[in-house]
Amino acid sequence: xxxxxxxxxPIHQGEGERGMATSISSALDRSRAMLPQMIAWRxxxxxxxxxxxxxxxxxxxxxxxxxxxxxxxxxxxxxxxxPTGVVGILRGEAAPPGGGRTIAIRADMxxxxxxxxxGLPFASRHEGKMHAxxxxxxxxxxxxxxSILAEQRRLLPGNVKFIFQPxxxxxxxxxxxxKAGVVDDVDVVLALHLNTSQPTGFISLKYGVxxxxxxxxxxxxxxxxxxxxxxxRGIDAIHTAGQAIVAxxxxxxxxxxxxxxxxxxxxxxxGGTASNIVAEEVVMDATIRTLRDETRAAVPQRIEQIxxxxxxxxxxxxxxxxxxxxxxxxxxxxxxxxxxxxxxAVLGPDRVLLRDEPGMGAEDFAYFGRAVxxxxxxxxxxxxxxxxxxxxxTPYFTFDEEAMAYGAxxxxxxxxxxxxxxxxxxxxxGRLPQA
Numbered sequence: 001x002x003x004x005x006x007x008x009x010p011i012h013q014g015e016g017e018r019g020m021a022t023s024i025s026s027a028l029d030r031s032r033a034m035l036p037q038m039i040a041w042r043x044x045x046x047x048x049x050x051x052x053x054x055x056x057x058x059x060x061x062x063x064x065x066x067x068x069x070x071x072x073x074x075x076x077x078x079x080x081x082x083p084t085g086v087v088g089i090l091r092g093e094a095a096p097p098g099g100g101r102t103i104a105i106r107a108d109m110x111x112x113x114x115x116x117x118x119g120l121p122f123a124s125r126h127e128g129k130m131h132a133x134x135x136x137x138x139x140x141x142x143x144x145x146x147s148i149l150a151e152q153r154r155l156l157p158g159n160v161k162f163i164f165q166p167x168x169x170x171x172x173x174x175x176x177x178x179k180a181g182v183v184d185d186v187d188v189v190l191a192l193h194l195n196t197s198q199p200t201g202f203i204s205l206k207y208g209v210x211x212x213x214x215x216x217x218x219x220x221x222x223x224x225x226x227x228x229x230x231x232x233r234g235i236d237a238i239h240t241a242g243q244a245i246v247a248x249x250x251x252x253x254x255x256x257x258x259x260x261x262x263x264x265x266x267x268x269x270x271g272g273t274a275s276n277i278v279a280e281e282v283v284m285d286a287t288i289r290t291l292r293d294e295t296r297a298a299v300p301q302r303i304e305q306i307x308x309x310x311x312x313x314x315x316x317x318x319x320x321x322x323x324x325x326x327x328x329x330x331x332x333x334x335x336x337x338x339x340x341x342x343x344x345a346v347l348g349p350d351r352v353l354l355r356d357e358p359g360m361g362a363e364d365f366a367y368f369g370r371a372v373x374x375x376x377x378x379x380x381x382x383x384x385x386x387x388x389x390x391x392x393x394t395p396y397f398t399f400d401e402e403a404m405a406y407g408a409x410x411x412x413x414x415x416x417x418x419x420x421x422x423x424x425x426x427x428x429x430g431r432l433p434q435a
Contacts, residue, residue, distance in 0.1 A: 027148070027416070028346050031409035034144045038404045041065075042140035043122040049111030049129040049136070052167035055084040058109045058139065062086045062164045065143050069150040071162070081180030082173050084109070086164040090149055092156025092419065100158035103418050104182075104189040105411055106368055107142035108135045108168035117395035132397045134194035134381070137404055139164060141192070144408040149415060158419035161186060163368075172326060172364040178371045188335055188418060189374040191365045192407050196391060198353070198380035200400040203343050203410070205377045206355040207336045207427065212263070212289040213296050214325035214362035217303060219244070221271075221282040222317040228276035238271050240316040241282040247306045248286075255302060262299070263289035263360055289360045291328060328358070329366045333427040335375040341424065342414035343377070347406065373423075379407045 041061070048057055059075065066073045066088035074080060074087040092100060116123045116130040124130045131137075146162045163182060167173035183189060198204055221241045226234025248264060256262045264286055271282030290296040300322045307318045343352045365376045381399035382389060390396040 027412040028409040031405040035405045038140040038144040045136040052110045052170040055109045055166045059084045059086045081176030084166040088162040090160040093154045094157045102159040104161035104186040106163040106191040107138040133392045141407040145411040174364040174367040183372045189368045189372045191376040192379045194381045195378040196382040200403045202351045202380040204353040209358045211329040212360045213328045215288040216323040217286040218321040219284045220319040225280040226278045234278035235315045237282040238279045240314045244310045326362045326364045327366045331375045332373040334423040337424040337427045346409045
């Protein structure tokens with residue numbers, strides 16, 4: 001059973017009062033009717049997961065659905081900057097001369113290199129590949145949204161772009177799509193992420209900086225082999241690496257303000273060949289998470305200074321490579337206000353939770369949000385009664401499929417409001433954070 005109450009009110013075409021729907025029927029009612037089809041799409045995609053830039057079957061399914069809806073469909077590197085990206089364009093027939101406003105919605109399509117352990121009847125058919133982050137649901141939600149809005153094209157006073165992006169989990173498909181001009185003619189861009197840490201029927205929203213920037217440090221400590229019985233004849237790369245690990249953590253606790261979040265996590269360490277041989281080389285990989293661009297720019301120099309000092313003290317050498325990742329998602333306040341209005345109309349205002357702190361995860365939606373005014377929100381999909389509680393990026397992850405009806409309804413509502421009335425004149429003031 002779907003939770004929540006549709007509180008939208010229909011208005012006639014041409015009216016633009018804020019906080020009211022522009023559709024003939026409730027967005028949530030139509031999304032509920034579309035839910036069985038969204039579930040079917042999601043389960044098919046879930047059974048056939050594809051890794052980054054390998055989403056050929058998924059993109060073919062997406063393109064077929066969009067073509068069947070009568071949308072203009074763009075594919076391939078020349079249009080999307082990627083081999084597997086898909087863009088569907090819905091042109092509203094009630095648009096004024098010049099085409100009216102354009103709003104885009106983005107979904108990611110790629111799976112993770114994880115072997116599924118959910119035991120679901122529609123579990124992955126491919127060992128070592130799994131939709132463990134909800135991207136199958138994101139894709140199905142956006143297909144459902146496109147289906148509903150395509151039915152309303154005669155009434156839409158503007159245009160909608162449906163962006164199906166590859167490779168969010170790895171090299172990032174958003175940046176090449178932005179460089180290819182996918183959002184050049186877009187006024188506003190939206191996205192959501194399914195979240196099993198909050199219940200179905202709720203969303204959470206963060207105005208401003210919403211996620212961390214992420215970079216990766218590849219560190220190699222170079223010592224000198226010797227017999228383990230005579231360690232003084234060598235240079236112990238493992239000992240030096242251990243000292244470097246301790247010193248690098250002081251960068252977080254003693255060289256960075258407690259009000260300026262920085263995460264430095266060494267996730268892998270490899271070194272040594274035998275118990276009685278002083279190791280010559282240790283290789284470590286670390287993730288770096290920051291919220292401020294200034295801190296992000298300063299961290300590589302701090303790492304370099306620490307490694308140089310520690311290695312000099314023990315006679316070792318080092319190599320450091322920083323691989324830049326995604327920047328922070330920065331949600332535009334007025335677009336957040338649009339999403340808050342739309343979600344409040346669909347779910348009720350008590351189910352729209354405002355976060356006062358960003359998360360330290362990363363998302364390449366950041367590139368869309370830095371090219372165009374945008375907002376990404378979390379869609380609750382936890383259902384403890386059904387045992388749906390596992391977090392993303394684990395072999396046991398799944399989500400409450402009923403959440404997809406809420407996601408599509410919020411998108412439909414937001415599109416209708418934006419095309420009819422534009423952005424709210426100002427962001428709400430005085431709301432206390434609720435999550």
